[in-house]
Amino acid sequence: MNLHPTTAGLLLSGVLFVLGLISILVRRNIIFMLLSVEIMLNAAGLAFVVASAHWGTADGQVMFMFILAMAAAEVSVGLALILQLYHQLKTLDSDEANKMNG
Amino acid sequence: MFPALIPAIPFLSACILMLCWRRIGRTAVTVVGCGSIALSALVALVIVGQLAANGQQPVVQHVWNWLQAGGFTAGIDLRIDALSAMFVLVITLVGFLIHVYATGYMADDPDYSRFFACMNLFVGAMLVLVMADNLLLLYFGWEGVGLCSYLLIGFWYKDPANNYAARKAFIVTRVGDTAMAIALFLLFQYTGTLEIPGILSSAAQQWTTGSPMVTLIACLLLGGAVGKSAQLPLQTWLPDAMAGPTPVSALIHAATMVTAGVYLLARTHTLFELAPDAQAATAIIGAVTLVLAGFSALVQTDIKRVLAYSTVSQIGYMFLALGCGAWSAAVFHFVTHAFFKALLFMSAGAIIVALHHEQDLFKMGGLKKQLKAVYWVFLIGAASLAAIPFVTAGFYSKDQIIWLAWSAAGGHPALWVAALLGALLTGMYTFRMFFLVFYGDAKTHVHHLPGKAMMIPLYILAVLSVVAGFVELPHTLGHLTLVTDWLLPVLPQVTVVQESAALEWLSQGISALLALSGIGLAYTWVIRRPKGMSDFLEMPALEWFRGHWARGWDFDRLYDVLLVHPFVYLSRVNRKDLVDRLYTGIARLMEVCHQLLARTQSGILRWYILGVVLGAVAILSVLIWRIYE
Numbered sequence: 001m002n003l004h005p006t007t008a009g010l011l012l013s014g015v016l017f018v019l020g021l022i023s024i025l026v027r028r029n030i031i032f033m034l035l036s037v038e039i040m041l042n043a044a045g046l047a048f049v050v051a052s053a054h055w056g057t058a059d060g061q062v063m064f065m066f067i068l069a070m071a072a073a074e075v076s077v078g079l080a081l082i083l084q085l086y087h088q089l090k091t092l093d094s095d096e097a098n099k100m101n102g
Numbered sequence: 103m104f105p106a107l108i109p110a111i112p113f114l115s116a117c118i119l120m121l122c123w124r125r126i127g128r129t130a131v132t133v134v135g136c137g138s139i140a141l142s143a144l145v146a147l148v149i150v151g152q153l154a155a156n157g158q159q160p161v162v163q164h165v166w167n168w169l170q171a172g173g174f175t176a177g178i179d180l181r182i183d184a185l186s187a188m189f190v191l192v193i194t195l196v197g198f199l200i201h202v203y204a205t206g207y208m209a210d211d212p213d214y215s216r217f218f219a220c221m222n223l224f225v226g227a228m229l230v231l232v233m234a235d236n237l238l239l240l241y242f243g244w245e246g247v248g249l250c251s252y253l254l255i256g257f258w259y260k261d262p263a264n265n266y267a268a269r270k271a272f273i274v275t276r277v278g279d280t281a282m283a284i285a286l287f288l289l290f291q292y293t294g295t296l297e298i299p300g301i302l303s304s305a306a307q308q309w310t311t312g313s314p315m316v317t318l319i320a321c322l323l324l325g326g327a328v329g330k331s332a333q334l335p336l337q338t339w340l341p342d343a344m345a346g347p348t349p350v351s352a353l354i355h356a357a358t359m360v361t362a363g364v365y366l367l368a369r370t371h372t373l374f375e376l377a378p379d380a381q382a383a384t385a386i387i388g389a390v391t392l393v394l395a396g397f398s399a400l401v402q403t404d405i406k407r408v409l410a411y412s413t414v415s416q417i418g419y420m421f422l423a424l425g426c427g428a429w430s431a432a433v434f435h436f437v438t439h440a441f442f443k444a445l446l447f448m449s450a451g452a453i454i455v456a457l458h459h460e461q462d463l464f465k466m467g468g469l470k471k472q473l474k475a476v477y478w479v480f481l482i483g484a485a486s487l488a489a490i491p492f493v494t495a496g497f498y499s500k501d502q503i504i505w506l507a508w509s510a511a512g513g514h515p516a517l518w519v520a521a522l523l524g525a526l527l528t529g530m531y532t533f534r535m536f537f538l539v540f541y542g543d544a545k546t547h548v549h550h551l552p553g554k555a556m557m558i559p560l561y562i563l564a565v566l567s568v569v570a571g572f573v574e575l576p577h578t579l580g581h582l583t584l585v586t587d588w589l590l591p592v593l594p595q596v597t598v599v600q601e602s603a604a605l606e607w608l609s610q611g612i613s614a615l616l617a618l619s620g621i622g623l624a625y626t627w628v629i630r631r632p633k634g635m636s637d638f639l640e641m642p643a644l645e646w647f648r649g650h651w652a653r654g655w656d657f658d659r660l661y662d663v664l665l666v667h668p669f670v671y672l673s674r675v676n677r678k679d680l681v682d683r684l685y686t687g688i689a690r691l692m693e694v695c696h697q698l699l700a701r702t703q704s705g706i707l708r709w710y711i712l713g714v715v716l717g718a719v720a721i722l723s724v725l726i727w728r729i730y731e
Contacts, residue, residue, distance in 0.1 A: 021715060024708075024711055025708060025711060025712060025715070028708070033707075033708075094706075094707045094708065095706050095707075095708070097705070097707070098704060098705030098706050099705060
């Protein structure tokens with residue numbers, strides 16, 4: 001198999017993204033769900049980097065910097081939420097946090 | 103000085119009073135409320151001074167482009183010329199005196215700040231109305247005045263009766279406003295502009311005298327004026343408007359709202375000159391109104407309702423003058439009427455407060471000694487209203503109208519007779535009220551005397567009610583025509599057909615005699631009470647009339663039968679109509695959708711994510727499908 005590097009990179013990022021998506025749907029442990037979100041973010045970042053390499057511009061790499069910063073912020077907020085969740089419910093099962101239903 | 107400052111200052115103060123009343127004290131409210139009108143009056147004086155100095159070149163200011171659509175532009179343009187200058191001066195000066203009086207009258211009211219906010223808004227709206235350079239802006243002020251009258255008539259909103267009165271005023275005047283709006287549409291369609299000078303100049307080229315379209319437009323404008331100025335057949339709201347505080351009545355009757363119709367007709371006088379039929383209708387409406395309202399005023403028992411009917415009657419004189427083509431005479435009567443009617447209303451207010459909110463004439467009496475100062479100012483106001491010859495302003499303005507009702511081009515002996523009958527009635531009802539209040543036996547204890555804030559405006563208005571007449575003297579008595587000369591650039595001089603000094607003397611003599619004999623009749627009726635007269639007045643046949651007059655000729659009942667009951671009936675029949683069902687159906691559908699969507703909100707995070715994923719997949723599929731198609 002002889003793939004063009006761009007195609008290979010995009011395929012990899014696509015596979016990573018779908019893996020993350022599947023795991024977020026099947027996992028109930030909220031820490032693992034957070035991890036899956038990180039995987040999806042990294043997949044998106046990889047797509048940006050591949051695209052910037054393809055067009056020979058720095059835009060995508062700059063965008064990846066933003067994604068990293070955003071991911072860091074998101075993780076800190078997410079972990080704080082998880083701590084609160086555990087404090088309230090004594091469990092990490094996300095399905096237990098279903099008080100806010102219509 | 104900018105003309106825009108004149109309405110802007112009251113508007114600004116109204117905003118301040120509405121927004122900050124919790125933070126500023128009563129003193130500050132007084133200062134902002136009265137001071138703004140004083141400031142506005144000062145600016146008006148300066149600008150009118152400019153106007154007089156530059157040979158009556160109108161002072162115009164373009165503030166802003168309000169609307170621009172296609173070929174249509176409506177700006178916020180303010181204009182002070184000879185006509186609007188007189189109105190602006192009266193509105194701001196009399197308005198200021200009323201405000202000062204109100205600080206005393208309303209001193210104990212918990213809604214002191216709301217009162218002044220509405221009053222300033224009222225004055226501002228009226229100023230916009232008279233200063234507007236195009237009819238759209240005039241209409242803005244026109245509706246603003248209507249809104250403020252609603253807010254102020256229903257000021258004491260906790261009593262349902264006051265709210266009914268406020269609603270009635272709003273709805274009845276709205277009938278006239280609709281006619282006026284249609285007139286504006288027609289004017290725009292035919293002349294392509296709403297600017298007043300543009301309309302007046304193009305109207306003469308567009309239409310020949312008496313053409314149906316200009317007659318229709320003039321009649322519709324007349325309809326608007328009839329509504330605002332409480333003339334027949336839309337006069338029913340004004341007597342009920344007495345529900346508001348007395349300073350409000352003074353403001354509505356003297357300086358603002360009801361004179362708007364007079365202003366509108368004077369402003370668009372060119373159209374009326376092109377439509378003689380509409381002009382004749384104006385004169386007839388005025389003449390009929392002044393007589394009918396005079397009869398109603400004769401039998402009222404509430405002091406404020408007497409004054410209300412008297413306003414309807416005096417505005418009838420102004421309409422009569424407008425209809426005869428005596429434009430400046432109408433404006434002159436407006437000025438003197440503003441002074442003496444504000445005076446009468448506010449002294450009536452002083453009496454009402456002194457008697458602890460007693461308004462029934464037959465429960466007053468014998469107040470001459472106890473309210474000495476009020477007695478004198480009320481006497482001056484009543485004399486001016488009844489047009490006592492030579493010494494009062496009311497004589498000079500009313501006499502001019504009576505004479506012109508005979509002699510002007512649009513005049514007619516029948517109109518003259520109606521005006522004379524009105525003069526007799528005015529003398530009678532005014533002094534009936536006066537004698538009932540101040541003479542006879544005291545029936546009510548005087549509660550407290552009016553303070554300085556209430557009395558000083560009354561003194562000033564009393565002086566004005568006398569001297570304001572000397573600026574325009576009839577041909578037979580000195581021939582001074584300051585008002586007519588001042589208005590000449592805007593309003594044409596009246597064409598007098600029968601110019602004869604002897605006839606004019608005769609007319610003046612008869613009207614003076616009638617006014618005095620009206621007073622004499624009132625004196626015999628109320629104080630001397632000879633048997634013949636009381637027998638005559640208490641005849642059963644007259645009793646029937648008296649009941650009708652007291653209820654304002656039963657116009658309310660007529661409208662109830664003709665309009666209100668059928669409308670209520672129709673709405674009851676049509677309660678469950680088809681159109682409503684359509685909308686109820688839509689509402690039901692939305693409720694069902696809401697229930698379905700509410701089910702999806704489970705609180706389980708992963709279901710939400712699944713929803714997002716499915717949505718994203720759907721959107722991406724559509725996009726890819728459209729790219730590869």
